[in-house]
Amino acid sequence: MARRKRSKKKGNDAVNFLLLLFLLGAGGMTGWNGCSETDNPDHTGNTENTGKPGANHYPDLETVSIPKGLTSQIKEYTGFTVSFNKDNGTPNYVAWELLGKEVANDVQRDDNFWTDPDIDGCPSTKDYTRSGYDRGHMCPAADQKWSAQAMYDCFVMANMCPQEHALNAGAWATLENKERQWAQRDSAIMIIAGPLYDKNDTKRIGDAGVRVPGAFFKVLMAPYLDQPRGIAFVYPNMTSPGNMQDYAMSIDELEEILGYDFFPTLPDNIEKQVESTYSFKEWNNSK
Known part of the structure; x- marks a missing residue:
């Protein structure tokens, strides 16, 4: 993909600036190598799913291009797609579409964590026992209340990462709640x-040696608006004080850190529009 002009809006406050310094100054990501991508045919963001006649149709929005050589096993579960890294025992990314009409459904939380034998290196829930870390969902259970199978699937250990409880129950949960509000407002959003x-980040837990990350990222896109928009967030794996916007950045800026290419199937002009700039104020607007 052609290189895009980077946003001038880098690090909108001291917290975000320090976070970027940490991520970039620590030597960058290591072990990011290998390319694999896929899409989930059940949640591809088509106009039938959104219920919006005439809405933009962009296929394969769960596709992510990742650096060559990165260990990756792709599996599509009900409602989300995982790129799993057996070297880390965690996903490289988890991608899904959240429809506004799914948010109000009432399938009960499953809480049955399970190991997928089809995933090479998929850890056991016991690997997290007494580790001091939560089994942190990347695709949250509350996004899967539309289907009993989707609820069951999202408790697969391939969807988990070692997450500090202060983050998992704090700022990360706050962001997840906001995403559901935004999906209802915008008809649907893509989340990675x-x-x-x-x-x-050398610490590992359990017999499987699950690697503990220093931070977490999230990418959001509202593809069906007249003017599609995107935003990214990065939270350190610890208590995250301050406001949500302190951890926001453009998708381009996150791509620079990760070496990933999000939404590569978008038309170039839409991709540039979505990824080069962001406005937390627009995202957080209730209308």
Whole structure:
């Protein structure tokens, strides 16, 4: 993909600036190598799903291009797609579409964590026992209340990362709640989430040696608006004080950190529009 002009809006406050310094100054991501991509045919963001006649139709929005050589096993579950990295014991990313009409459904939370034998290196829930870390969902259970199978699937350990409880129950949960509000407002949003590792992230837990990330990222896009928009967030794997906008950045800026290419199937002009700039104010607007 042709290189895009980077946004001039880098680090909108001291917290975000320090976070970027940490991620970039620590030597960048190590072990990011390997390319694999896919899409989920059940949730591809088509106009039938959104219920919006004449809405933009962009196929394969769960596709992510990742650096060559990165260990990746792709599997499509009900409602989301995982790129799993057996070297880390965590996903490279998890991608899904959240429809506004799904948010109000009432399938009960499953809480049955399970190991997928089809995923090479998929850890056990016991690998997290007494580790001091939560089994942090990348695709959250509350996004899967539309289907009993989707609820069951989202408790697969391939969807988990070691997450500090203070983050999992704090700022990360707050962002997840906001995403559901935004999906209802915008008809649907695409979400991609995963861990961020740098060379200093050497701690591992459990017999499987699940690698503990230093931070987490999330990418959001509202593709069916007249003017599609996107935003990214990065949270350190710890208590995250301040406001949500302190951790926001453009998708381009996150791509620079990760080496990933999000939404490569979008037309170039739409991709540039969605990824080069962001406005937290627009995203957080209730209308």
